[in-house]
Amino acid sequence: MTQAQLGLVCITASTEVRYRALTRKRLLAHDEQAQRKLLEDLYRDNIQTLDSALRYCEATGIRLYRMPSSIFPFADEPIGREVLEGFAATLGRSGRRAIERGTRLVMHPEQFVVLNSDSEGVVANSIKILQMHADIMDLLDQPRTPWALLEIHGGKADRADALVERIARLPDGIRCRIGLENDEYAYSAEEIHDICMRAGVPMVFDAHHHVVHEDLDSYEHPSVEAMLRKARETWNVPGHQLVHISNGRSSFNDRQHADLIVTMPSSYRMAPWIEIEAKLKEEAIRGLDGWEARFG
Template sequence: MILRFGYVSMALPLWEATPSRTLTYTNWKKLDEKSRVEKLYHLTEQNLRNTIRVLHYNIAHGIEVYRMSSSLVPLATHPEVMWDFKTPFKDLFNEIGALVKKHQLRVSFHPNQFTLFTSPQEHVTANAIIDMTYHYEMFEAMRLQNEGTINIHVGGTYGDKVKAVNSFNENFRNLQPHIRNQTTLENDDKTYTAEETLKICEEHGVPFVFDYHHHFANPGEGEYVNLLPRILKTWERTGKVPKFHLSSPKSEKQIRAHADFVDIEFALPFIKALKDFGQSADIMIEAKAKDQAALQLVEELGKLRGFKRINGGAIEI
């Protein structure tokens, strides 16, 4: 079995390579019409070119799993702006997609915490649909709409978890089927446990991204190992190996906060659980040190008996 490790958004060793340069609506409003267009174009081009730089870095270092920044296109979903970002940057989007396909990379997006389908307020759901559509359209511009996934949390409870889950089940169905088809759900560290999230995934035929650190902080009553067969089953229709999230607590007091690197002793029980199932998987490292944390963990795992490092970001067991 093979475990591939990836990271989020920015490769730290690259100079001036953030793919998340943005512009606030307040500052946009201060500009004249020509300057508004120029600023949006300039920032978007920088973000897309930096994404290409990061992808080349990943390819060179053997890192095949990567989460793209949700902020590639400034103000793309703001109701007063919502501009055509695909046409002027067609070639750059195509270049990103071509790199991903050529090197068989696995890419995803993770919209922010305000992308919710549990809210009783219609405008919150409407905004969530706009945001999910934006992420899907970026994949579409890259010609990756059938490969890339968009990962979200279930959301809040608003004082009544049963009612909130019912709202999710109803509101999520308002999302267009082709976008739902590329959506994954993740358990969180405060509200929805792994078992609760898994049940929602099974209800909608959505793959479940199990977050080991979140489960540690918000375990519920069941052992995650007992859920693994069901978790793995949610991925069967996709043809992809299951995907997981991994990080470790910053400290004993700050268990929800992410440490800079992944503590191998914290991670090993989870890694060994996957090993016992003989299941290849892709694992997104969510540590603060990003690519450096992923590379360090792979190096440490590669030194263990029965673990063989096969490239910069992957282990064969």
């Protein structure tokens, strides 16, 4: 069995990988020419940080990197999109290098993405945000497949039909990359699996969300392995299956993430790609060296 690849989420616990940010208030305090200069400088710096993150992953043997959703602030606005397109050649080189070195790039758009909202305005804004993420993946020369996954949650509860319908109408750059993750409250793993099967998109199984939703007391509950296997059915390339892991901060069922991973489902030995959602980032990944022999 191939060893699972562990993924770094956004930044390092050290200061080695840090991105710049920009508030709307600060941007709008300037005229258009100054706004462009602010965005150009920020985007240039954040591309350099992305390259540093990829070099860090390469040096430490990490083959999965989740880029920050906010890596290019305001790139969903016309001015930001135009500025970002000016970096197309640089971004293309960065993305192609990741592919050549075997580093997988994914993104997890923020919680404001609710495709099945009953508000058309919220749906339109959600598609706008997703399009920005798809544009970033395109500029990075990433494939229009779930290899370059855009992970989102199910959104508004009890609106599975609306979610399936809206996924079907998404532009190709989004639809071909999108995947759905189970959460603690609105959509169980079983419900998300059903939606993924209907929509023809992959399921990202999160074992911690599952145990919180079902109020389980162990990652060894039979449903954890069962859902891991069912989620794999939704991936056209099973070897690209991606899952999440985190531990509760104050207790096993605490939805808040702990600093490290001290408990791992033994069934995750069969998961090819695992995003490590822990506060101490690379330290948590280092702490999982040889985990297959220690857990379960």
